Amino acid sequence: MNIISPWMTPELEGFRDAVHRFVNAEIVPHQDAWKKQQHVDRGLWNKAGEMGMLLADIPESYGGSGGTFAHQCVVFEELSHAGDTAFGLHVHAIVAHYLLNQGTEAQKQKYLPKLASGEMVAAIAMTEPGAGSDLKGVRTTALKDGDAYVLNGSKTFISNGNLADLIVVVAKTEPEAGAKGVSLMLLETRNCEGFRVGRILEKLGQKGQDTCELFFDNVRMPLDSVLGGVEGKGFAQLMNELPYERTIIGVAGVASIERALQLTIDYTRERKAFGQPLIEMQNTRFVLAEVKTEATVARIFIDRCIVDMMEGRMDTVLASMAKYWISDLQCALIDKCLQLFGGYGYMLEYPIAQMYADARVQRIYGGANEIMKEIISRSL
Numbered sequence: 001m002n003i004i005s006p007w008m009t010p011e012l013e014g015f016r017d018a019v020h021r022f023v024n025a026e027i028v029p030h031q032d033a034w035k036k037q038q039h040v041d042r043g044l045w046n047k048a049g050e051m052g053m054l055l056a057d058i059p060e061s062y063g064g065s066g067g068t069f070a071h072q073c074v075v076f077e078e079l080s081h082a083g084d085t086a087f088g089l090h091v092h093a094i095v096a097h098y099l100l101n102q103g104t105e106a107q108k109q110k111y112l113p114k115l116a117s118g119e120m121v122a123a124i125a126m127t128e129p130g131a132g133s134d135l136k137g138v139r140t141t142a143l144k145d146g147d148a149y150v151l152n153g154s155k156t157f158i159s160n161g162n163l164a165d166l167i168v169v170v171a172k173t174e175p176e177a178g179a180k181g182v183s184l185m186l187l188e189t190r191n192c193e194g195f196r197v198g199r200i201l202e203k204l205g206q207k208g209q210d211t212c213e214l215f216f217d218n219v220r221m222p223l224d225s226v227l228g229g230v231e232g233k234g235f236a237q238l239m240n241e242l243p244y245e246r247t248i249i250g251v252a253g254v255a256s257i258e259r260a261l262q263l264t265i266d267y268t269r270e271r272k273a274f275g276q277p278l279i280e281m282q283n284t285r286f287v288l289a290e291v292k293t294e295a296t297v298a299r300i301f302i303d304r305c306i307v308d309m310m311e312g313r314m315d316t317v318l319a320s321m322a323k324y325w326i327s328d329l330q331c332a333l334i335d336k337c338l339q340l341f342g343g344y345g346y347m348l349e350y351p352i353a354q355m356y357a358d359a360r361v362q363r364i365y366g367g368a369n370e371i372m373k374e375i376i377s378r379s380l
């Protein structure tokens, strides 16, 4: 892609080089093994913490690297450019922002340095077997009992579920109060009685990522486990933080589109049919011209979103547009690219096939794209 992002600086280029080297040394060689075991090695988190890429946009006073949203985007882009979908850094960074923006000072001091170093891995558990899009229907409860909250219920499809040490659990602290009775509970999982991780789920793609079921059976949690210290604020906290999650889904999506385009250009230059490289055929050039055009439009759009995030003016509607439009586009363009690989595009040993499978969930998680359209339509 020939576009220079307006947020790019020489300092960020240097950071990108360092992240690129890290990803190629510590992630790419292990991708096949992690797919088989369905999770990354725990040590990756500590290495990435040492490198300073876990919480790149969290202030140094909380152990982060003190960069901007652009720094964190550089990390996400490098992971996507390397075809990584195993390392659950996106979810980890999302949780860090819940803590930074919604946590009490004590919660920030307690958890953010550990998330930055990789000493703790984070997850966020909203979805339940009976409640995904309609989060008001969650049935997990955290009810006060003397000097503790008692957590009961179950969650499903939780990214980082197997390795997480800290889980933000969406639970009802006042079940009769509807949305006003929802709180976000900070659950430490180490030696936690009554907490159980179910199986790592078999997925269509993103096979190296530990997506799990979680079970809470009378888990006792200290009274200071409510994010922000005040019960009933869970829904408002989710609404405030979801734009970050949705924007980074867009960031990863655009980087994947760029990778698919480059892989397809390379392949069609090499592969010959009817005595000429595929790229010499008009259809191939036209398809690639279309993909490049749409990739460029997506890049310009996401760059604008990144700048808006950096300047603190990103809103829910724009973030929802980025999430839905880019993830739809990602699936459509990877499909077009795959077609140009012929039968090889259907073979998992070819990255384009893997990308096709990995991309599909982008339209579902972070809020299904239909929910994004609901949100956008409310602004009409």
Ligand SMILES: Cc1cc2nc3c(=O)[nH]c(=O)nc-3n(C[C@H](O)[C@H](O)[C@H](O)COP(=O)(O)OP(=O)(O)OC[C@H]3O[C@@H](n4cnc5c(N)ncnc54)[C@H](O)[C@@H]3O)c2cc1C
Binding pocket: 091, 123, 124, 125, 126, 127, 130, 131, 132, 133, 134, 156, 157, 158, 159, 160, 203, 206, 211, 361, 364, 365, 366, 367, 368, 369, 370, 371, 374
């Ligand atoms: C790989 C993976 C990782 C995930 N990681 C996490 C995680 O870390 N934490 C977490 O909490 N969750 C996670 N999820 C769950 C994800 O966020 C949910 O799957 C998603 O929100 C949809 O919920 P659901 O699956 O219950 O679908 P449902 O709510 O049952 O919806 C099914 C479909 O119905 C349609 N639909 C629903 N509501 C509406 C509406 N109002 N209008 C129009 N159409 C509608 C949509 O097409 C939707 O896709 C993950 C899921 C996957 C697959």
